[in-house]
Amino acid sequence: MSFWENFWEIFWWFFFVYAFIAFLWALFAVFGDLFRDHTLSGWWKVVWVLFLVFVPILSVLVYVIARGKGMAERSMERARAHREASDAYIRSVTAPSPTGEIAKAKALLDSGTISAADYERIKRKALA
Structure with missing residues (x-):
């Protein structure tokens, strides 16, 4: 051969x-x-x-x-749903924004859980 x-x-x-x-x-x-x-x-x-x-x-x-057209539409809808779920999960596990941290610290200060010095320290750390 x-x-x-x-x-x-x-x-x-x-x-x-x-x-x-x-x-x-x-x-x-x-x-x-x-x-x-x-x-x-x-x-x-x-x-x-x-x-x-x-x-x-x-x-x-x-x-x-x-x-085929419906097949493509269902596939795109499924991909969109997966992307939205993934984005929502990522947003839920990422660190909060500095404004959110300061707002939480202010709420703790108002309730008397932390002192004014602690509040200022948290605020500085969030803004840094």
Whole structure:
């Protein structure tokens, strides 16, 4: 066997492996979207699953063509919700602003929990 015969065999093998992995990714994306879609009734989900099981390649293509726009919208909405949750978490665990620290110290001073010297020290530290 020559190098080029082996090269093309390897090339086609990699191509088919890539195509198979891409198909599996698309299939799992369709299944995920199908079960995340709350507007689709249960019977339609059953029909889609049956088609995806028995005629997978054609069903994936039809699903992406027919419901691709909604699939993208649901994906963007999910990403937005995750980003908002992440931002809210980050805001909740970060250090408070200097104004917030001074306001808390003032409330403690007014309630008599800390002295005026402590309040001034906290204020200086917050402003530094």
